[in-house]
Every structure is written in structure tokens, then in C-alpha cells.
Amino acid sequence: MPAHDAVWPARLPTRITPPATSLWMNLAISALRYPEKAALVFMGRVWTFRELLQAAEHMAAHLSALGVQTGDRVVLNMQNCPQLVITHFAILRLDAVVVPVNPMNRAEELKHYIVDPDTRVAVTTADLASELAQASEALPDGRRLQHLVVTHFTDVFDPDRVSPEDLPQSWRSWLLPQHTLPSLTSGQVHAWADLVVQAAPVSLHQVQATPSDMALLPYTSGTTGLPKGCMHTHSTIMHNAMASGLWGNGTPENVTLCVVPMFHITGMVSLMHTNILLGSCLVIMPRWDRDVAGHLISKWKVTHWTNIPTMVIDLLGSPNMHKYDLSSLVYIGGGGAAMPEAVAQRLLDQFGLRYAEGYGLTETAAPSHSNPPDHPKKQCLGIPFMSVDARVVNPDTLDELAQGESGEIVICGPQVFKGYWKRPDATAAAFFERDGKSFFRSGDMGRVDEEGYFFMTDRLKRMINASGFKVWPAEVEALMFRHPAIQEACIISTRDAYRGESVKAVVVLRQDHQGKVSEQDIIDWCRENMAVYKIPRVVSFADALPKSGSGKVMWRALQEAEMAALDPAGKPQ
Template sequence: MSEEATVQQHGYWPPGLPREVVYRGGEKPIHEYLFDNEREIPDRVAYIFYGREVTWGELGQSVRKVAAFLKEKGVGKGDRVGLYLQNCPQYPVAHYAVQMIGAIVSPLNPQYKDAEVEYQLSNAETRAVIVGEDLLATVQRVKPNVPGLAVVISTAYADYLPEEPALEVPAFLRERYPVEGDVVDLLSILKDYPPLAEGEPVDLWNDISLMTFTSGTTGRPKGAMLTFGSALYKTAASMMANQVEPDGCSLAVAPFCHIAGMNSGVYMPVYTRRTTVILPRFDPETVVRAFEVYRCDMWYSIAPMLRAILDMPGIQERDLRCIRNNPATSFGIPVTEKLADEWKALTGCQIHEAAFGLSETHTSDTFMPKERIRWGSCGIPMPENEIRILDIETGAPLPQGKSGQIAIRNKGVFKGYWKRPDATAETLRDGWVHTGDVGHFDEDGYLFFTGRIKEMIKCSGYSVFPEDVEALMLRHPAIRQCAAIGIPDEKRGETVKLVVVLHPDYGGRVSKQELIDWARENMAAYKYPRTIEFRDSLPATGAGKVLRRLLKN
């Protein structure tokens, strides 16, 4: 580690936690950890899907069979393969089959529509796609416009449902959809193909295994190229820092297509040998029931999920005392000490902010020390991870307490954007990822995220970060969620508009002007919102991140 990485050296560091990452089974791709599990614990349960148990032995054999099929069809090292699926057992099968042959996983959000799917498949020059039956029609409509797309594999979620489900199954999982044209059924591959014995050799720290599309700091989504080593490093570092015990049971609800959901639902289970209960979407009752049935001891969640469970009628009579490790992320609703106290009273588990991170760094760049939680912060840098704060205008490093652009360097950062050398040069400089995010370190080396440069609002020459306005406004008891955006102003350049979702019991009881007056009293004059709009909900990604750009339309 360089002498410039002062945060870990001079800030707080948990007693007993190594500063260097120790890999449980050595430095190798995570799919090789999967095959270790297949060989050493074949009868232990890897995944549970509404009561259907998939063992490590079955998972390993399924991966090998799909890999054999793809290889036979000419898909090879470096080819991009789209995964367009809901959370399901087929997802890790497909993910690791692609990586076993040295190809590159390119996840697509199952909420994407035709234009978004066509854009990503075309941009990535996708060779093959593995798709849920519910989404197959979209792929077939855009396929004529994706000339390189040669292989389409579809799968029915119902193929992995048990005869007597242990949890209530959403109707869409039971549906059967018409499969027409040149499409291969995944189930037929699992029945007919012999397993591939050996995978493609890869260069752990240089060969690309994942191309996740992200807007980065500017523009349309771009393919961020991450190596096999990126996944290994961040998985191992996260498990160490967050004290994840092996061989337990986790609940996976966050979308696997999203980098955080992928870490918790695809990589972490294999690396730690934990059994993982898969749910394709969040439903409070089903999540609570999953805890009661399977006694899951770990769950990566987002704050709105916790709030929804806490607000369930009769929740105090339910048994959630099995939860011991619950990192949570602030999306729309912040992870506050008050929320944590409520959750602990219900479950006995202390939640904490999960991490700061982005797709270009395989996320999880910080962690929150459980013995010293600092509310409002993102925690401290992961082992072997350097974070700097840079002056937004000059790029010069700033001292603790000063706010600027967050820059990150570690051996797992991305190799660049697919066929976008211009965007790569702007974001990746001398191994440092310039995140486009703004924050500062406190005196103990805790990182505080305060906004995004590209979403910065310029009011009368002052820089206003939406997250700052939102955090302040969420202190008002009437506001459940809010999002701040900039709108044109002839005199001030821009002014702040706040889109608000009220708590149900405040509907009709608080006016827009009352909120503006409260804001004027509680924040700087240049910053407070001049305009308020009430809405029933805010547009958000599948992972729950509010899409401010859609509020400007």
C-alpha cells in the first residue's frame, strides 16, 4: 500500500481485522470455488427457491452442462453473454457457466423494455443471451437489430418451483409463456448435455468476466469491464470486514442484475458456502415468512424494505430474532439511528449502512465497523482499498474535513468502458477511479457521501447537492421520501425543486408553502427549495435508487 493511503493508516481500524485480504481458498476465480463446493460438499444446500433445494452438487453439474452447450455453439473466451432474468436459481447457473468458459457476463435489468434491451445487446455486441420466458418476447423483437446475437436460451421459473411451496409464489413465476423460433430450453440442456470437465484458463487480474452497464459519471449507459479478480477481491474483502460467518443461511432479495445484489446473491454464497434463499422481488409478508421458515441469519437490504416490514400490522408478534447480520443501504429513505433502534427492538439485530461503492469498483469500497458505527457516514475503506478526496476544480488531494470528488484505487477497479476510450480516460486515471461522487472524511477516517457532481445544482453561484437538501428535508416529520432537482431560474441560474412523498397520516394536513417555510428556517438561503411537488411515489431503479433525471421530464 502506498504512503499516500493515509485513511487506513491514520484513521480508525477495527482491532483484530487484517489490513490485507486473506482469500479462503486462494487467489482463483470464484467459479473455481463453486467447483470446490461441488466436490467437497455436494449434498449441502446451496440455494432454496420457495422450498426447492439446489445442492452444491446439482449446481456444479448444471453449470458444467450449460458451459458445455455454450462452448459447442461457439461461445468462447471474451464473448459477451447477456443474462436477462429475474432472481432465480437459473441465474447463478447461467452466470458461472458463462465465466467457466472465459466469456463475459453482461446482466440486463428485467425491468428493461425493448429499446433498453436492444441498446445493451447491440452495444456489447452480445453473442448469446440467457433469458426468462417472461422476457423472451422482448429479446425476440429486438434480435433482428442485434446481428451478432446467435444463441438464445430461455428458461421457465416454474421449472425450479417445488410441488408444495414453502412460501407464497407470485403468479408470474408459475406462468408458462410461448417459446417459438430458434430458442433452446435450458431444461433440455440440463437433461441432455454432458458436463464440461475443465474450464477455460483465465488471467485472474486481467481477463474480463463481467460487463455491467452503468451511466458512470456522464452519458448513456456504458459497459464497465471488471475482471475475475475484481469479484474475488471485493467478495473476500467484504466478507472479512463485515464479519460474515461461513455456512449460515442468507436471504437474497436485491436484484442479481445489480452489482450489490450480485455480490450478495451470486458471489457471496459460493465464496462462504452459505445457503441462500432466493426471492425475485420484495414483498414484506413473504420476506418475514422466509425468516420464520428458514431462520436466515443474514440479509442485505435497503432502508425502504426495513421500513415496510416495521409498518406491517402485527409485526411485533412475528419471530425475526434469527437475523444477526443486516447491512442496509440508504435508498430514498436513509439508514438512521432511529430506524436502527426500531429494527433492533424488533429483531435484536443492529443494522448499519452497508457500503459506498459503484459499478466501476465492483462496489463495497467501504464498510461500517460494527463496534463503532457512525450514523450518516458510509464507514471506512475496505482492506487494501485507497480512497482520496480531490478538489473538484484542480484535482488536488484535500485534507480530512474538506469536501471534494471521491477517488478510489484498488486491484479490483474496472479496466475501462467497453469501446469508450474517451469515457475511460475521463474516469480512470493512473489506476484511480474518479467517481463523480462528492464527499469528505472526518477525523477518524469515516467517509461521508454528500452528492454527485453531475447532479449538482448551481444556485446563484453556489453548489447545491441534491442529497444534502434531501437529508435535511427528511427531518420534517411529514416527509416520507423526497428528491431534489434543479430547475431553470432567470435570476439564480437554477433553483431547487423538491418532489415529496408524504407520510400517509399527513396527507392534506401540510401544505407546500408550509414545507418551503420550514426549509427556509432549516437550511442556507441559497439551498432551500423554492418549489414543492407532491407525488404518491418516486421513480426508482429495481434496486430502489431514486431516478432524479425522470423527475425533470
Template sequence: MNISVQLHNIAGRLGGKPAYYFMDQASTYAELDAAVTRFASGLEQLGIKKGDHIAVLLGNSPHFIISLYGALRLGATVIPINPVYTEDEISFILLNGDVKAVVCLDLMMPLAEKMQKHLPEVQQFIICESGQGGGSNAGGMTDKMKAFADVVSIGSPNYEGPDLGEDDTAIILYTSGTTGKPKGAMLTHRNLFSNAQDVADYLKINEDDRVVTALPMFHVFCLTVVLNAPLMNGGTLLIVPRFSPKEIFRLAKKYEPTVFAGVPTMYNFLYQYPEGDAEDMKSLRLCISGGASLPVALLENFEKKFNVAVSEGYGLSEASPVTCFNPLDRPRKAGSIGRSIVNVENKVVSELGEEVTPGEVGELIVRGPNVMKGYYKMPEETAAAIREGWLYTGDLARMDEEGYFYIVDRKKELILVGGYNVYPREVEEVLYSHPDVVEVAVLGVPDPNFGEAVRSFVVSKNPALTEEDLISYCREHLAKYKVPNSIEFLAELPKNTTGKILRRALRKQVLQQS
């Protein structure tokens, strides 16, 4: 079984039900499945075959879903790429990923033309209409370019595709590459199907759910939790091309969604939105947070304002991604990523790989059918990440007596002040609890006396708030060595397209100032 076959099965049972709404237009499961089938067949007629690699450079749209499920039905391997990446970043992934075909918007045609010269291995560019100029009828289409609509139109409605093995590579997700070049995590059909099904079961996602799809589809959090899990169970997606609080509240009023998933910055924007009203969110039965740790103060403020529970979970690309979620059948624990989902094991280990006692901090490791087969063309990195069947996440965590896990921080983000461990998240939690603080990021900077010092970057809604005000506030709640020795106020914090705060950009800023 794989997610594309499951989509076909759902279409056979719920063909007339809306699979998604996009730009206020509905498309049924039967229509979606027919487009997926034709696109898979059309790809084959262009010379794409089972095992070939196809890059998808698209934002949130029906084009993305049809490309993903169509390529998987053909047996091709999909490589989702953030379309706002630079030319160098995209070129690296296309070359390293041995990509044979690219699906992209017409707005990227100039880039596609340049890539034809530098990347001869890419045999086909499939161009999607953006509605913003360009497109399949515009000039500039070369022999290597085909319009998305034309690929669908030439496909057979009766195409069935080849037999696929559960260990065949379905997707290669290139990690963000905070150190060195990004690595391609190879996820199999079994990885994707098992995690989507387990997440859907754990969160009780069903055909009555309407799920706000505002996270980027090319990101694994959205891919599994907000796209695959609902479609596998007959839910309806409310596709948001680009996140904005105004659009979320508009959708909430019109379509009465039952599930919202986002990263902490999205929750912060929704909470701070002046026109946001609890009445607009009354249809939500569940909010899901992931991608980064959700500050406890923000979680509690959001829940109080909108009267909806936020269930925090945890995952990473190499695990398809979900390993933990707060259970829905009991009160969630603030600050916790929850317990292991069904079929997945998590444990906390020491530097020697030995399980530590509850409450003790160590590295979180994961085992289950969701764990990747390895990094593409990187056997040494694969061997370092997966040992005796366990995936080493690089995250520091602790587990309580009831089996709830808490992320302490990234192993590489640990700050050593005079030999004492300082976890950035602990300092961030304190700063977030200040009523005038909107966003925070904490990192370690070189210090001649203590090795490292704590520096904080803060976005405040009160222009009168001073550095000394916040340092004094931290002294009331933190041990002396954990208190920031400097606080810099910014208009906004740098973020990636998923809304995750970019610590490396702040670190680069610090280096430039020194």
C-alpha cells in the same frame, strides 16, 4: 483464481450442504456446481466460446446463478440486464455490448422473436421456464432458441473450461445512465474475486450464514455482497424472487437467516410493516445497507424495533462495488458509510485532486484491485473516470479523524441557493426525523431570484400533515437558505427495481409542471 473455480472448490468440500433455497426447495453445492459445469459445456456446444458476450435477462432464480457461473466457467463475459427494461433499453445494451447470446425467461419470447430480426449479431436465445405459461414445450421456439434445460442436458459433467487470466473481462455492468446513454463498466475476474473475498472477510461471512437474497441479482450490490461472497465461503442463499415484507418475515420464521442486505427503502418497508415482529428477526447477526444513503432516523428506528445492528457501506458498479463498510468489531457510526475495507483505499480530494483535511468536503476517490478496467468501447470516459489509478466516484464526501467516511451527496445533485451549497441529503435527514414522514426526496429547481430553490417530495402516513407544518419543522433545524420553499405530497416516490428513489423522474415531473 476466479469465483466460478472457487464455487467448484467449495462444492468439493461441502457438496451436500445447501447452496440455496428457492421456492422452499433446497439445492446442494454439488448439484449447483454440476449444473454450472453442464451449462458451460452446453454453451460451448452451441458455439459460444471464451471472450464472447452473453446477456442475462433474469430475475432472482437458480437460472441466474447457473447462467452467471456457467458462462464465467466457459470464459465468456456476462452482461446482466434488468428484465423489466423497455425494448429500446435492452436493444441498446445488446447492440452496444456486442452480445452473442441471451438468456431470458419464456415470458420474453415475443421480445426475443422481434430481436432476432433487428439484432442479427445475437446468435442464440436460451429460454428459461417461468412456470407461468410459455416455455420450451410451447410453440414459437425458433432455430435460434434453445430451452435452458436442454442446454444443461447436452453439457458434459466433466467439462473443465479454458484457462482464464485474472485481467480477462468477466462482467460488463451497464450503469443507470442518469446522463446520456448507460456506460458498460468492465469488471475483471480479479475485480470480482477480490471484492467478494474482501467483503466476505470483512463481514465474517462463512458456511454457517444463511443470507436473504432479496436484492436484484442483476444489480452489483446483490451480485457481490449477497451472491458471490456467501457462495465463495459456503454460505446458504435464501432466494427471494421479488421483495415483499410479508415474504421476508415468512422466510425469517422458517429459515432463521443470519444476514439481511437491502437498500433504504427495503428497511423502510420492513420497519413500517404492521405485522413485523422483532421475534421474527432474532436470528439476524447483521443487516447491511447500501445503494443509497440510509437516513439516520430510519436506521435508529429499525435497530431499536428489531434489536439488530445495521452496517451501512458504500460502493459503485465501477468498483465491483464495495469500497467502505462500518466495522463489525466496534460500534458503528450513524450516518457514516464506514472505513475502507481491506485492500481498498478511499480518500477525499479537492477540485485539483489534492487530499483535503478531515472534516472538509470534497470528491471521494477510490483505488484497489476492485476498480474496473474501464468503460466498454469508451476510452475518453475511461480516462476521465480513472486518473493515475484512482477512480473518481462523483460523490461528495468527508472523512473524520478516525477514518470514517460520510457521503454528503452526489456531486451533480448539489443545490446552489444564492451561492450557498445545499446538500439534499442534509434536508432529507431533517424531514425523515419528523414522525409522520415515511419517505423523502429533495432536489433543486430553477429560481429567478436565487438561481435554485429547494423542493421536497414527501410521502406521509398522516393525511392531516400540511406543507406549512413541515416547512416550520425545517426552520427549526436548518439554516434559512436550506429550508424547502415548497413541499409536494405524493402517494409514493418513483423507484427503480432496486428500490432506489429516482430523482430524475421527479425532476422530469418538475419540468412538466413549469
């Protein structure tokens, strides 16, 4: 009997049988059941399930006319907004595959998301369109985008009818401008606003996707090379969409604050797909703003809020906190970073809320572990999620370790991905067989306590966690090597009082650039060429990087020296 059986939620089975249908059917069925019920709220406007279904089918017809067929990969690159949900389900309606892309990526990074999944059609917002077009234009003929669909945020709301509480001044310069659409020399650019007023150009075939067909291709980085696509099927996503709803006491009456980005696996699965399956309401924020969050929770009586702990810290620190009513919340939890114990205690003392942390990876469709909402432990990954067999093994021998011993967390369950796109070598290295089961190697080190709760102890993989954003040093280094002044670069973690960890670059300049390039010059160049969360906050120059006998950079030596030079608050000693 697993150790965590004693704390398993009494109302829930340990394993579930998810629907054996396409993810599209979750929207279709919820629209049949609750046609006039609120599905989405954005900038004060309510979208019913009937309206959401119609919009998704209409966009699916246009994408089909642009040549999207069964199994095609379609890039979806935007911040949280109704257009993201509409397009996501439009792609699924065609039995095609959603390739969600982080909207912080710049043109140099975006080229990989066109070439690797063989993308021919992409959908994005107008503020990001020029980056995608630039990325496509830099590619050789035959690898470029054929169609780019571009939407303005204001395609779905009227700025003159939005309250300042919903649309703060700091967002207006981002959400409201009308951008000139880019052009593609060997492709076409289409305005969303034009498509939605045109009649459906084609009739749609019946949905034919099976549980084993690919539905999503989110990308994850690693210790080496470019990001890898994680092949998720309708069944892997369906399991965690259903399980997440059950775990959080989900009903059609849930009202969920959706500020966790839906391009990320957590927002995509545990929020968007879960709430569409439940027939419940998503209150959408395009990005984080503590006072908008407080206002929305109060106005819409939000019941469920999955977040990153830094968001909770920020909201509780608002000078306007006394104006907000959080009494409707019945569930609050998240992951990506540890919740400080003092903040978790304040949530309990002041609001009666127990913060439930969870753990998962892109490869596991978000949660593989979660704290029982009624019995959470602080700064803990939780217990294995529904249908999951998780263990701790010796990373060298793969032998299972005893309770309390630190080793690699490995995971077996129906939500685990089917492998890395075009990377059989990486797929083979990520799995091993034990007791007739296939286990995925997380690369994270942990231990299990006497009650079956898992705790993180270290990482096998070289990764920096900055406020829940995963930064992979090898990827940042590869981008930095494009700078003409950089001879060598090594990315390490440095402490950050707010983000927990931040990015530091140790750089060796080419001899002919020494004295001509400053640390700030390097940071400014990075800002132009990579997503903002990857940008080194600190750059230091070195005459040389430490190397092993085989010539490999000894990044761990630099990391240990950085930690030794800082006090616990993250300040130089």
C-alpha cells in the same frame, strides 16, 4: 496512520490476498468441500452445492454447443432465481463474460446491450423473452442475437408443492404462467426445460481464465449518452467477494437472505459470489415482499441480510411483524439510500442490531467503503474497505483536501474496474495518478470526519437516487425524445416521502401536439418504453426550457426551482 485505524475491526487485516483463480473455482471448490450442503433455497426447494455445480456444468456444455467461446459476452437478463446463479457460473465455466442486464429494461433499452458488447447469445426468463426478441429483431442483420435461451420460473420448482408463505398470491400471476416462446428470424430460441433433460452435447475444456481476464461487463449510466460497460476481471470481483465475507464475519454456516437483485453489482458480488466462495447458503427472493421476507428469515434462521433501507422500513411496518422471529440475524446492512435514524434506532433497541451502511459503485465491484459492523455510524458511508485507499480531493485541481472539507471521493484499490468497454475517452477521464497510484473519480462529493468515516455531501454527477435505483437523467431524456409529441425534455429530481427521490419530467411539446397530449399520456408512453424505476412520476409542461448562452439546458435552475417549491415532506407549498 489512517484516521480510521482506531475503529478498524481488530480481527481483520487491512489488506488481503485473494485467490489467484477463476471465479468458477469458488463454486467448484465449495462443491468439493460441501457437496450435500445447502447452496440455494428457492420456493422451499434446497439446491446442494453438488446439484448447483452439476447444473452449471450442464448449462455450460449447452452454451458451448451454441457457440459461446472464451471471452464471448453473454447477456443474462432475469430476476433472482436459481437459473440466474446457474447461468452466471455456466458462462464463467467457459471463460466467457457475463453481461448482467436489469430485467426492468424494455426493448428500446435492450438493443444497446446486444449491440455494444457484440452479444450473440442471451439467457432470460419467459416473462422477459419477448422484449429481448423484439430488441434483437429491430436491429440490422449481423447485429442480432443468434441464440436466445428461455426459462420459466417453474422449470426449477413445482407450484403444487410450494406453501403460500413462500409463494404469495401476488406473485402467482407473474411466476406461474407458461409463456409462448418468441421467435428470431435469423436465430434460434431454446427452451431451458428442453436443454436440462438433454445429455451434455460437448465435453468442456479446462478452465483457463487468469485473474486479469475479464469476467463481468455490468453497465452503468452517466451524465451523457448510453450506459457504459464496466470491465471487471476475475481478480476485481474475487477481492470483494472475499473481503465482503470477512467483513461480515462470514463462515460456511451463514444463511443469507438474497432479495437485493443479483443483476446489480451488490447482489452479484457481495451476496452471490461471496456466499459461493464461503460455501454458505443463499435464500433467494425473486422480488421484494415484506411478509415473504419475514417468513423466510424466521423459517431458515437467516443470519445475514444485505438490503436497501426501504425494505427494512417496509418489513417493520408489516401488521404481521409480531409473527416473525428475527433473532437469528447477526448482520444487517446495505446501501443505495440513507437509513433513517429513527429506524436504525428501532433495530438496535428492539433487535440488538446495528445497521451498517456501505458505499460503492458498479466501477468498484460494490463496496469501496463500509461501516465496521461493531462501530457503525448512522447515515454514513463508512470507512475505506479492505485494501482501499480513498481520499477527498478538490474536483477541479484534484488536490487532496483537509479533514472536514467537502470534495470529490476518489478510490484506489484492487476491486476497481479496468475501464469502460470501448470507451477509452471515458476511461481516461475517470482516472488520475497520485503518489504512484491510479485513483478512480467517483463523481460523488463527500467529507471525512476526525475518525476517518466518510459522509456524502452532494453529487458532481447528475443522478437521481430512487430507493437505491440510480436514474440518469440523460438516459431518460434520450428515450423521451423518441416521443413524437416531445420537442424538449429535462429530467430532474423531486422529493418522495417513501422513495426519497423520484423522477420528474419538464416537457416542451411540439407546436402541433399542444393541447392534444396530456401529462398522463406521456407517463403511459414512458411505461411502455423504459424500465419502471426510470419512469417520470410527475410530468409538467412548459413553454420553453431555460438555456445558457451556449444553448445548453439549465437543468440546475429547474432543479433548484423544484426544491424551492416543495416543503421538507415533499409536498407542494
